[in-house]
Amino acid sequence: MPSAPLSHFEHQYLDLLQEVWDHGDERRDRTGVGTRSLFGPSMRFDLSGDAVPLLTTKRVAWKTAAREMLWFLTGDTNIRELVRQKVHIWTDWPLDRFRRETGEEIDRDTFEARILDDDAFAAAWGDLGPVYGKQWVNWDTYEPVGDGLFRKGQPVNQIAQLVHDIRHNPASRRLLFTGWNVAELGGMALPPCHMTYQYHVAGGRLSGMLWQRSCDLGLGFAFNAFSAAMLLRMLAQQCDLEPGELVWSAGDAHVYLNHEHLVHEQLARTPRGHPMLKIGRRPDSIFGYRIDDFEVLDYEPHAHIVAPVAV
Ligand SMILES: Nc1nc(=O)c2c([nH]1)NC[C@@H]1CN(c3ccc(C(=O)N[C@@H](CCC(=O)O)C(=O)O)cc3)CN21
Ligand SMILES: O=c1ccn([C@H]2C[C@H](O)[C@@H](COP(=O)(O)O)O2)c(=O)[nH]1
Numbered sequence: 001m002p003s004a005p006l007s008h009f010e011h012q013y014l015d016l017l018q019e020v021w022d023h024g025d026e027r028r029d030r031t032g033v034g035t036r037s038l039f040g041p042s043m044r045f046d047l048s049g050d051a052v053p054l055l056t057t058k059r060v061a062w063k064t065a066a067r068e069m070l071w072f073l074t075g076d077t078n079i080r081e082l083v084r085q086k087v088h089i090w091t092d093w094p095l096d097r098f099r100r101e102t103g104e105e106i107d108r109d110t111f112e113a114r115i116l117d118d119d120a121f122a123a124a125w126g127d128l129g130p131v132y133g134k135q136w137v138n139w140d141t142y143e144p145v146g147d148g149l150f151r152k153g154q155p156v157n158q159i160a161q162l163v164h165d166i167r168h169n170p171a172s173r174r175l176l177f178t179g180w181n182v183a184e185l186g187g188m189a190l191p192p193c194h195m196t197y198q199y200h201v202a203g204g205r206l207s208g209m210l211w212q213r214s215c216d217l218g219l220g221f222a223f224n225a226f227s228a229a230m231l232l233r234m235l236a237q238q239c240d241l242e243p244g245e246l247v248w249s250a251g252d253a254h255v256y257l258n259h260e261h262l263v264h265e266q267l268a269r270t271p272r273g274h275p276m277l278k279i280g281r282r283p284d285s286i287f288g289y290r291i292d293d294f295e296v297l298d299y300e301p302h303a304h305i306v307a308p309v310a311v
Contacts (some may be wrong), residue, residue, distance in 0.1 A: 009053050011270035012043040013225075017217055020255050021263045031310035035254035042250070045225070047243035048205075049230060050276035053225045054296065057269040058262070059304040064089060065223040066294050071285055073159065075137040077130060080122045083112045085291075089223075090128065091115075092311045093189040098125050128189040135179040135192070151186055162199070163286050166239045170201035176186035194224050199235065206236040213251040218307050224248075230277060230294070235285030237279055238286050262307045275299040 016038075021208050024036030035166075045053040054062055067087050079090045088108070095111045098104065115126045137160070141153040158177035165172055176199065179192035196211040215221055216287040236243045253288075255263060278295045 004151045008271040009045050010055060013216055014267060016041050017263055018267055020253060033310040034257040036150050037252050037254040045246045047229055047246055050278055052229045052275050052277035054275040055222045056271045056273055056301040057266040059301040060222040062226050062296055065226045066230055067291055069227045070289060072133045072136060075133040077128050078126045080115050080126045083115050089169050094125055096311050129187040130184045131188050132179045132192055135181045136177060159286055163238055166199060175199040196245060204242055206241040207244035208232040209247040215250040215253045217253055217255050218262045219309055234286060234289060237282055256310050257306050262305045265305055269302045273298045273300050
């Protein structure tokens, strides 16, 4: 049965957008663009059935978000593979570094073409540092070899460990993984925003919480909410559980001042439809999913809204 309009999941997002725009503290942020910001909001999304919190008040490139999530799970931190899949959302940071360090005024398409064509260029300029994927599946460890010396130990695969723990110790209060490796933050293009994920099993259902320290409500949120739900669904499938709830909570939730048009346009639109995310196949492991395994149904969103990304 279609539910009453006010119960649509997306109203939580639209209400927050309005709240931040109307009452957020206006400040100059790291990027120089300026934001309005509120601290500590949260939202809850019911993922039962195949429900997925994919925004409908603008078209969201969910396949781009899905490709990014699958890329994280490979442990890769170089944008080359994303660019090869025509995912451009991470290009601006390496491009910015390239321009700053070489003084060359290269455009984005040329930069991406060089990343694809030139191995050495990709290795030198395409890497984001030890960001999400590195920490999720290859967190470095060190073991003493005497005299104050250490050598690298076996890296920790937090995701494999998580799947094991959900399966074998579902009552655990330690079902979590994090990208926030304090010792390695300095080498990252950006410290993780969607930084910590925790899970909870009850009544045959897997629920998850994402703690996002910093959220760009106009651009990042749509990707982060979809990806967190997608990952939860994959974990549930691997652990023979039904999806429960996704709890999203943020530290600094902000709207960039140059997203004013997006705020007004989205708030003028009415959420429509109840998007569903289908997974067509059950791979042998959490690392075995491919983009073609995912399909979104009942998605007839309002038109896309172009908004600049603050670098
Ligand atoms: N300011 C800022 N916002 C973010 O959301 C963000 C960052 N920086 N830095 C790191 C990553 C990169 N992410 C991004 C970057 C760009 C888009 C973006 O431009 N999205 C457009 C077009 C998507 C497409 O390529 O089709 C959108 O309308 O959603 C989204 C997420 C999320 N993160
Ligand atoms: O997944 C993501 C990644 C990034 N963001 C946003 C949040 C902020 O607007 C910037 C990061 O800047 P910091 O100064 O490091 O907070 O990127 C996002 O919303 N989601």
